[in-house]
Amino acid sequence: MSPEAASLTMQAAASKQPADPTISPPNLSNSGKVEDAGIRDELAAAVxxxxxxxxxxxRLHCEWRQNETRECEVVERRALANGAHEYYVHYANFNRRLDEWVSADRLSEMQPQAPMVRRGASAEKRRKLDPVLDPAFGERPPPTAEVEEVAGELDAVTRREHEAATRVKNINKVVLGKWEIETWYYSPFPPEYLNCDTLYFCEFDMHFVRSHAALQRYMKRSDAVHPPGNEIYRNGSISVFEVDGNRSLTYCQNLCLLAKLFLDHKNLYYDVEPFLFYVLTECDEHGCHPVAFFSKEKVSVMDYNLACILTLPPYQRRGYGRFLIALSYELSRLEGKAGTPERPLSDMGLVGYRSYWAQVLLRILQTHRGAISIEQLSQLSAIRIDDVMSTLQALHLIKYWKGQHMLCISPKVLRDYVYFEQGPSCSEASFDPSRLQWTPYHDRPPLERCLS
Known part of the structure; x- marks a missing residue:
């Protein structure tokens, strides 16, 4: 074993990790003792x-970027100390991540629209066939190379209740390492942090505070330089740490609170003990800086290999989402299972997984000689059979004939795959299974499983 591979067995010693900040779910917090300017303003407003x-x-028009105007809906409103008013607006046909507080001078009444001109029959037919032309479908989402939110999509009723309860962002920015990041969604931080414009995180142990000065004081006392847990993968400057939700409870809770600021429908905040977290980092002389993570259950009856995944906004479109998906399937392979992400998938999650499944399956078909069955494809790829079937059907590579499914390989699809494989790629951002050192949870010593 090479020195580099041997070094992957190291553990983050508990004695070297600073004590994590103890937080509780909001309903357990002693919020009655927290003096909050927002609460005083609400009491004054009630009088x-x-x-x-x-x-x-x-519904109003709001000044948008580059002197454009967009239709919006007023979600919330507030009075400032100087007597001015601000309105929290949601832009029509846009994702909730763009919701924001705007001043009253940016808003204007909507003008009556001119009568609709009757379209010809062909135009009406085309409109019905193309959902992009129908306002009911909203605008087509922009293409993205990253999987921002995979699992945890909610049903329609729960989604409406969730959006009503989390309609207004409570934290506007977070500072994490060298990045100041604008948040996208609400996250249930303890009450004493809910009216804080910016939160400051220690990127190594996820301790968060309300000011830059408090963060500097904390960093002087802390000697953490990487996430807690075991380093299971290293390739150049890329490392992955496995963090146990039970052993590093507060770290994982704070990581989930941070993730919720960028995931609309994530609902795991405090119940982290049954999960393992895989934190992808970029390493330099100052430490290992988190860029993305995914979580998975320690024991999954449904053979789920991924519960939640996030690439932090400054690191998106660099291939890290696909890296983590590939890692999750390699873990399934080592467990001797065919895995799949938790259901239901979000729209963007399905797009990202379909792309990954297609790449893996076409690579196998490109190199395999002789006949091959759906079951064999599942075994070789560690992809569950129903995911193999749906992907091959989407690629038009499978037909139903005489009571059974038959593979019909299209030379054009394989040629397109070869062309895609020859495209530019970042070697370090491509997952290399030979760099992984990991033992399946069910094969670990009983004492280790008991402690976790």
């Missing part, structure tokens, strides 16, 4: 309510 120009639920 002398402000005279708002616009109502909650009202």
């Amino acid at each position: 002398d309510p402000p005279n708002y120009e616009h109502e909650i639920g009202q």
Whole structure:
């Protein structure tokens, strides 16, 4: 074994890790003792309510970027100390991540629209056939190379309840290492942090504070330079750490709270003990800086190999999402199982997984000689049979004939795959199974499983 491979067995010693900040779910927090300027403002407003120009639920036009205007809906409103009013708006046909507080001077009443001109029959037919032309479908989402949110998509009723409860972002920015990142969604931080414009995180142990000065004081006391847990993968400057949700409870809870700021429908915040977290980092002389992570259950009856995945915004479109998906399937292979992500998948999650499944299956078909069955494809790829079937059907490589499914390989699809494989890629961002040193959870010593 090479010195580099041997070094992967190291553990983050508990004595070297600083004590994590102890947080509790919001309903357990002693919020009655927290003095909050926002609460005082609400009490003052109850005595002398402000005279708002616009109502909650009202549809308006809002000044957008580059002197454009967009239709929006007022979600919430507030009065500032200087007497001015601000409105929290959601832009029509846009993702909730773009919701924001705007000043009253950016809003204007919507003008009556001109009567609709009757389209010809061909135009009406084309409109019905193309969902992109129908406002009910919203705007087509932009293509992306990253899987931002995979599992945890909610059903329609739960989704509406979730959006009503989390409609207003409570944290506007986070500082993580060298990055200041604008947040996208609400996250259930403890009450004493809910009206904090910016939160400051220690990127190595996920301790968070309210000010830059407090973070500097904390960093002087901390000697952490990487996530807690075991380093299971290293390739150049890329390392992956496995963090046990039970052993590093607060780290994983804080990581989930951070992730919720960028995932709309994530619902795992505090119940992290049954999960393992795989944190992908970029390493330099200052330490191992987190860029992405995914979580998976220690024991999954349904053979799920991924529960939640996030690439932090500054690191998206670099191939890290695909890296983590490949890692999750390699873990399934070592467990002797065919894995799959938790269901249901989000729309973007399905797109990302379909791309990965197609790449893996076409690589096998490109190199395999002789007949091959769906079951063999599943065994070779560690992809569950129903995912293999749906991917091959989407590629038009499978037909139903005489009561059974038959593979019909298209030379054009294989040629396109070869061309795609020859494209530019980042070697370090491509997952290399030979660099992984990992033991399946069920094969670990009983004492280790008991402690976790």
